């Protein structure tokens with residue numbers, strides 16, 4: 001057996017006990033970008049071209065959420081075995097302390113009924129699909145509380 | 159010094175799934191617009207095509223493709239691509255040459271033949287393309303983005319799935335008598351809520367389809383219009399094709415993330431707000447003067463976002479307008495009197511021009527069966543991929 005678990009995409013997140021998304025911080029103006037960038041700083045007031053890797057906050061708040069009730073088209077890779085039924089999954093856009101909102105699937109076993117705008121979630125690493133090399137991993141958002149309801153208007157609409 | 163140009167002719171090929179080449183639709187729309195303007199093709203000195211990216215080389219050079227199909231007439235040529243805003247950008251190119259005195263009569267044409275089902279990315283692995291990665295890493299379809307915006311309205315403003323369904327009901331009613339609409343059938347709230355959920359909270363009938371279709375506009379200088387015997391033409395008062403301002407803090411298709419606001423701060427306006435704001439500023443006309451709006455209802459809920467982005471009401475109040483019937487024909491500010499994308503489906507390079515066609519018919523009082531009485535000012539709005547969006551403001 002040489003099967004291993006490797007990220008589905010290289011260099012976007014760390015694995016281990018406390019996994020985190022990896023962003024780029026402009027060395028000139030300190031603006032953070034995700035996914036990592038090696039090109040030009042997106043801040044129009046900055047001409048920086050040098051970046052250093054930075055781990056993003058592991059926790060954030062839900063900006064919004066949905067799910068995929070139908071299997072998405074390729075290049076999405078189906079996760080279920082042939083002959084088995086497609087299992088819908090939830091998706092969330094999450095606002096991090098870095099002032100950046102990042103999309104991700106929601107951790108396995110959670111659906112839209114477990115989510116609410118403003119709820120806190122934590123970044124985890126789970127298996128996205130398996131290929132000939134083994135499990136391919138992806139970042140996901142794990143709901144930390146499914147109880148309290150956010151007050152209307154509490155979130156800014158920026 | 160007026161920056162107005164005249165809309166002398168508009169024309170469309172009906173939206174649908176006709177199984178023909180995009181050139182066929184484009185020529186049909188072009189000839190309809192030229193006939194409407196009573197101007198022969200041989201008098202056109204600039205043709206601008208909206209590029210279609212799904213129809214090979216002929217689509218990449220759409221302007222020349224339409225010119226050749228109409229018969230080479232020596233006109234200057236340009237082709238524009240700006241995703242959903244393609245038609246508006248093409249219109250702006252024509253307007254700029256007319257205002258610069260470099261052109262008298264311009265013909266702008268957009269046409270498309272579209273595939274079935276989800277708009278999926280082109281084949282091949284592209285690990286640096288967000289439009290590919292969003293499918294591969296997240297399974298994030300277009301409707302999933304629309305659903306994020308819809309869900310925010312529910313959690314923040316108390317919108318319901320029945321509100322979204324009501325937008326569809328309204329637009330279906332608006333489009334009933336529109337000869338260019340693909341879907342001309344009444345729809346009930348129960349129909350929408352009974353259709354399959356695609357991406358929660360949106361049902362199949364909340365989401366617009368893709369269609370074949372073509373639209374064309376003949377633009378001239380106001381002087382030329384007068385000499386042509388049209389003293390009070392519909393005028394283009396503004397074409398806004400602004401890009402976002404950093405940081406863009408709204409999750410936009412097909413991105414996996416937003417810009418960070420930590421250093422630059424949250425901008426005064428969101429991208430969609432800024433598109434409309436620029437149109438109002440350029441025209442010197444405010445939202446209070448608008449008689450009707452044609453907005454990009456890729457989903458029912460998105461129409462509610464647009465109403466607020468166009469400053470037709472305050473943030474979070476669009477549902478109240480909808481429920482009061484204000485956005486229905488006969489109401490205070492009818493939205494999508496054409497029936498919108500709900501009745502048309504999306505034909506990307508033609509859609510922004512189709513919006514201009516509808517507003518023109520409305521301002522001329524020719525929108526039979528869907529006329530907004532006394533319409534004086536109309537505004538269009540759309541947003542597409544990769545920082546594209548547009549708003550065209552027209553008046554009589």
Ligand SMILES: [Zn+2]
Nearest residue numbers: 026029041046
């Ligand atoms: Zn910088």
